[in-house]
Amino acid sequence: MAKKKAEKAQHIMTPRQISRWEQQQKRQRLIFITGIAIIALVLVFVGMGWYYGQYKPRHETAIEVNGTEFTMGYFVDMLKLESAYHQGVDISSVADTVIENIQRSELIRQGALKLGISVDDEEVKRAIEKNDLPDKEVYRALVSYQLLTERLLDKYFDPEVPLSAEQRQVMAVMLESEPQALEARDRLVNGEDFGELAEELSLELITKNKGGDLGWVPKVILQDMLQTSIVDEIFSQKVGELSQPIYDGEAEKQVGYWLVKVLERNQDEDETHLQLMLLGSEEEAQNIRQQLEAGADWGELAVAHSQVKGVETNLGEYQFSQGMAAPPIDEYAYNPDTQIGEISEPLRDEDIATKGGYWLIKVLDEDADRRVDTGYREYLKTKAFDEWTATLVNSKDNEIVNYIDPEKKAWAIEQVTRG
Secondary structure, three states: OOOOOOHHHHHHHOOOHHHHHHHHHHHEEEEEHHHHHHHHHHHHHHHHHHHHHHHHHHEEEEEOOOOOEEEEHHHHHHHHEEEEHHOOOOOOHHHHHHHHHHHHHHHHHHHHHOOOOOOHHHHHHHHHHHHHOOOOOOHHHHHHHHHEEEEEHHHHHHHHHOOEEEEEEEEEEOOOOHHHHHHHHHHHHHOOOOOHHHHHHOOHHHHHOOOOEEEEEEEEHHHHHHHOOHHHHHHOOOOEOOOOOOEEEEEEEEEOOOOOOOOEEOOOOOOEEEEEEEEOOOHHHHHHHHHHHHHOOOOOOOOOOOOOOOHHOOOEEEEOOOOOOHHHHHHOOOOOOOOOOOOOOEEEEOOOOEEEEEEEEEEEEEEEEEOHHHHHHHHHHHHHHHHHHHHOOOOOOEEEEOOOOOOHHHHHHHHHOOO
């Protein structure tokens, strides 16, 4: 018969050991509780930092437009999109544009509602899905704006633009002086091609680029094209006749003539004291030069004739370092052969625009009720939309509040920069 295995003797702790064990347990619980408390405190601080650094600022009102509020988060998201579109541009320079765009878009939405025109959420959702865009608030807003603009153009502004209008088929060329215009007119009378001559001589960019051929145009389009009163002359011109030179003081042309006089050179500071005048034609420049040579006052003639802004204040006197002025001025002023006090010959500059010139006009045909070209109609619709929008933006009834101060703008830029 097998022997029964002896049972292991049970260890009984002494009161002192029990006391020590209980103390260890208390210390462990204290360490555990303290650890939990520290972790909880860290989480609270992290949470508070996130709340006050991210959540709360994003949900603060940034812009209010006639009662409609936009949060800082919305502003930040719009700023991200705009800065991504303008890569390489300083974000701070884009921020004000974003603010204006948010205000403008909301005013257009409100204005469209008054006209009974709107876009619903389902339309926006379908457009988001069709174009595979993120279903986020800013994208929904941009898509909604695009759809609303198209609807306004088609439903409201299209009926405002006539399908047909009085039009003229026009050839035009602009020269800088009457003698040049008369010479060009003789060439045309003697059979030279109007288009080739316009490409060669016209100083007005549209007529030069189009070879003088402005095509069939309504008066309102021609006025926007040329931006001068010459349009009235065109619509009163007899069909088939080549006009005499017509002076136009409003028209802008791509050429000018400088008169330059060096008063002093300061080589230590690399600075030159000059008198300048910018004239609209070589003929005018030669005439002014003759008056100056005869003793006329530079300042008086500059105020009366120079096309440089600010001439009324400085009377045509300037300080330049080398490389700062237009190339023709720079070359003359820093030429070793240029004498102090000597007045330059007229210096031609094709990189600057001046006003005033002489038109030659020929109306090839006219039609009292010709269908308006589709491209012109789209232009007129867009123009009407822009004018309507400007009225909304400039309305005194608007209540627009911009809460984005420099500190908030800096915070928003930081969010964009951090991604």
